[in-house]
Amino acid sequence: MTRWNNNRDEIGAVSADITAETNALPAKYFTDPEVHEMEKEKVFGQYWVYAGHATHIPDAGDYFTRTIGGKQIIVTRDDDGDVRAFYNVCAHRGSKMLDDTPMTDPGSLSRITCPYHLWAYELDGSLQSTPKSFEEASLNPDLDDDAVSELDPEENGLMEVHTDAIGPLVFVNFEDEPSLSLAEQAGSMKTELEDLPLGEYEHARRYVSEVECNWKTFSGNYSECDHCQANHQDWVRGLELMDSELEVNDYHWVLHYKHKEDVDDEMRIHPEHEAKFYYFWPNFTVNMYGTADGYGTYIIDPIDEGRFQLIADYYFRDADLSEEEEKFVQTSRQLQEEDFELVERQYEGLKSGALGQAQLGPNEHTVHKLHRLAQDAYNA
Structure with missing residues (x-):
């Protein structure tokens, strides 16, 4: 039955049986700002979510961006022709790298470069190059050049997001290890x-x-x-x-x-x-x-x-x-x-x-x- 906020009706969990009395999600889950924040992780951070259509990025270096559950990502095609997704976040100091780019007006690049300090990444997400100032300590009088460690391309690469597809429909999953495969979720x-x-x-x-x-x-x-x-x-x-x-x-x-x-x-x-x-x-x-x-x-x-x-x-x-x-x-x-x-x-x-x-x-x-x-x- 309908439950009113009248201090008499008792709100319950959504019943497994649609004929039971509490068969709908309580109204607060539609209007509470805290629920919206929770959904960023509990819903959009755990399930496979549609990112875009692969036909819009047919060639290596083609890309578009998406924001899903507050997380900004780049969806691109790498040099092997595979569609991959990365956080739109530089591994150096966390800057957003690429401007918002819709699927219907995709961009194209040979490498992903952060405009802040010009760290550049290959299309597989590995670090490709940094400016010379990251290879020597010319401005730091307390440090010799030979004390500067070389940056490992893999360990300093972009953070990748799991991708899978149904035909040309590309999906992403933000879990470290997805609890469901896309095939299991899609059935x-x-x-x-x-x-x-x-x-x-x-x-x-x-x-x-x-x-x-x-x-x-x-x-x-x-x-x-x-x-x-x-x-x-x-x-x-x-x-x-x-x-x-x-x-x-x-x-x-x-x-x-x-x-x-x-x-x-x-x-x-x-x-x-x-x-x-x-x-x-x-x-x-x-x-x-x-x-x-x-x-x-x-x-x-x-x-x-x-x-x-x-x-x-x-x-x-x-x-x-x-x-x-x-x-x-x-x-x-x-x-x-x-x-x-x-x-x-x-x-x-x-x-x-x-x-x-x-x-x-x-x-x-x-x-x-x-x-x-x-x-x-x-x-x-």
């Missing part, structure tokens, strides 16, 4: 996506939106469609919602949406006659459209406890979209904007402090899974 989603030609599609559009609510508020909204009939009427007109299914797995769930009118197989990247929307814990989605030969990705990127960025990328056979494809992207954008209004309205209510713990419905089992995973992360 069947990995095989299903790797069977598709994701890397053959071109990036066509990116929309970045700042939304005034907690990231989990939007994640919950994405993960169910009980709100669709009332709020996405143009979209649901073409769906058979009662014939659709919400499939839950260990760390991902899939929203299978059936369309009233089928389209030819060449109009979809995937073989199933449906739209398939994957949510991958903690904050990434892959959207396989049922009526367009393309796919999209969302990064639901927390800014603080009450704001997030939605980074929406669209991939099609050709980056030069047809009129129909452009219309499709704009329909997707309309859905986003309708959802932004809903989740900001929900968050206004959560911030009031009246609600202690919500009550999920039987078809919100995907939201229940999201809340359970968050609780498990907090308690780990």
